[in-house]
Amino acid sequence: MKKCAFLSMDSLDGYECYDHLLFDPLAERGWSAEEVSWRNGQVDWNRFDVVLIRSPWDYQQDPQKFFRVLQEIDRSSAILENTLELVEWNIDKTYLRDLQQEGIEIVPSLWKDRFDSRDWDSFFSGLSAEEIIIKPTISAGAEDTFRLRKSEGEKYAEQLSGIFSRRPFIVQPFMPSVVSEGEFSLFYFGNTYSHTILKTPKKNDFRVQEEFGGQLQKIEAGEQLLATGRQILELIEPDPLYTRIDLVRTSNHAFALMELELIEPSLYFNMDSASPRRFAAVFDRWMR
Template identity: 30%
Template sequence: MKIAYICYEVQERYVVGTTGDEDTELLQFLQGKGLDIHREIWTDQTVNWQQYELAILKSPWDYIDKIDAFYSWLQVLESYQIRLLNPAGIVKWNSDKHYLKDIAAAGLPVTPTAFLERGTTVALSPFFDQFNTNRLIVKPCVSGGSKNTFAITRPQVADLQPKIQTLVQTESFLVQPFIPEIETAGEWSLLFFNGKFSHSLLKKPKAGDFKVQHYLGGSIHPQEATAQQITSAVAFVTAFAKDCLYARVDGVMVDGQFLLMELELIEPLLYLFTHPESYQDYFEALVSLM
């Protein structure tokens, strides 16, 4: 079986602050296992996609800036009957953070979220009382890497609301209360391969910031999740990541409960370097789905 290993045009940006290039190291590991697998750039117009039977989404990290082209590319794969991992329907659902509504509707614990729909009038002040918070997080529904993400206090509303109003004319945004535990305790990431738990880690922002991404100054701490945390994360994977090669469940502990921040099913960094068995876990999950 010939497999396309899907990446994006630039390979360096998101590996700053980690050890090595996960895309290359995982690809070489899978090739060393005898798989007929080849790196392809999803936006490369010269690729003959019809030569592939299976495609793995590894790091199409620029899809957020080219979302319509990304959706069209998914349709191209479907037209050629190329099976995608993770499945295309789940990928499209997961590309827009309105998916948090579905998870909350299923009764699972999710960070409280409201939406500023495209083209509507923005009024941020009521959300402080709605969420009983002094700080809001506002970000696009199709987003990644903290692009156009704002942390807003009440005194900042007058200055920032016009800018957000302009942005909402072209895309939808979400509003959430700032979760202080991210600053004090960090954000957990639990990694699953074909529904099976592999490894976990804790991400912490730099002093004075709330962004945990390592390329924005955050730090990565390999750490074993508790049985309770794993059980909580399994519930999200079981309900919303069926037949997925990989799933990363990002959350924070609030009053003893694992509260979901994001369910990453498109292009998450897998932090394979933090766990010696993770490459083998990934390989075994892939073989089981082939």
């Protein structure tokens, strides 16, 4: 039996994780899988054939240490997926600028190295927005993410200064369709399209994650949505084993890229009963 480690965190209490649904389909193909915390400094990575980055959802608290762990895995005999090269590119949201330069429509964005309250008005004028979203360029799970109106600048100035005094962040217009329609997530295993879900926030919220009360719905993706996803997928180098593409509808009825998730995205195996075996089949071919 070949061994696969699912890189996780010390405890997943309070999180919704569905990777256990892969255990049986992988076992059927000769793979044993176990969850291993990235913070466990005693792990011999050489005892695994493959390490899949799956649910280390606290890595943003110490991204430098996290990356050092990935480098250690990469130096071992284990294969790291997705690759270290992809992680290095995808870990900072500035990757969105690279994709924009390749012709991908992204949610309009301003990039800042540190927060200065004197810039407040320019966030709104620069984006022609009534409401904005502010979040770190390295983040996960909507941590330190704010939805704000122009009138709230003085109220949040001290908090934003504390969080972003030495931490780069991104400013985007709040996209009303996130609330009115939801956020679309497309999943690919290798080059194989798997499934699509629509994530909607609970009432009076904008965060679509389950941990904040977001609702999930499996949908049949339309041609335009699939074409946008495929266009993005074909720009990713090297090829990823797993990809989640988060899109939101724009005012002109196109789809803008919200996030490209290549490190530790939930792949929502619970939303498509065929997806665990689909992943196991792609994974097994990939490793051969």
